[in-house]
Amino acid sequence: MNTALLLVDIQNDYFPNGRMPLERSTEASLKAQEVLNAFRAKQKPVVHIQHISTRPDATYFLPCTKGIEFHPNVHPLKNETIIKKHYPNSFKDTALLNYLTKHHVNHLVICGMMSHLCIDATVRAAYDLGFSCTVIHDACATRNLEFNNTAIPAQSVHNAFMAALQPTYAAVVSSRELLQTVGNTHHQVSA
Numbered sequence: 001m002n003t004a005l006l007l008v009d010i011q012n013d014y015f016p017n018g019r020m021p022l023e024r025s026t027e028a029s030l031k032a033q034e035v036l037n038a039f040r041a042k043q044k045p046v047v048h049i050q051h052i053s054t055r056p057d058a059t060y061f062l063p064c065t066k067g068i069e070f071h072p073n074v075h076p077l078k079n080e081t082i083i084k085k086h087y088p089n090s091f092k093d094t095a096l097l098n099y100l101t102k103h104h105v106n107h108l109v110i111c112g113m114m115s116h117l118c119i120d121a122t123v124r125a126a127y128d129l130g131f132s133c134t135v136i137h138d139a140c141a142t143r144n145l146e147f148n149n150t151a152i153p154a155q156s157v158h159n160a161f162m163a164a165l166q167p168t169y170a171a172v173v174s175s176r177e178l179l180q181t182v183g184n185t186h187h188q189v190s191a
Contacts (some may be wrong), residue, residue, distance in 0.1 A: 001107040008112030013067030019060035022141040023154035024090035029073040031139035031175040059091035088121035107132040115158045133170035
């Protein structure tokens with residue numbers, strides 16, 4: 001399999017002092033950094049997804065702000081692809097599918113921000129488009145939600161969405177599990 005790493009929305013607004021800080025965003029970005037370094041070492045394709053809000057009522061990821069910039073832990077290199085998006089689904093109205101098709105990618109390793117929204121939407125869309133997916137659960141982060149006057153802690157939100165993705169939509173593994181397989185040429189991540 002031809003594998004690419006998809007880093008979804010690891011941008012400043014999701015970190016402390018940003019406009020929409022998530023629980024454990026710094027820790028998740030460090031795990032994403034480890035995976036990113038492994039992909040770079042193997043010279044595998046890396047795609048950075050950047051959300052820029054176009055909604056008139058948006059409060060974060062506003063154009064021309066520091067909040068939309070990539071977090072320093074996973075800052076793109078000049079030769080790495082950046083795809084801008086305006087919706088939770090990284091494929092909707094973007095060049096992502098064309099890029100992956102052109103590079104014969106059929107397996108995506110996905111991590112990043114908003115487990116319950118952008119990660120979920122992107123993984124499900126990728127699956128529907130025929131991609132095999134692996135989600136790095138400890139390299140993803142989300143936030144507390146509320147439903148029907150009930151507070152739902154971020155860790156419960158994250159766990160519920162990871163549980164819902166596996167096994168149908170994705171293999172859900174830790175960064176350690178993924179990194180152990182990167183050197184194994186028989187595993188799909190290294191192919």
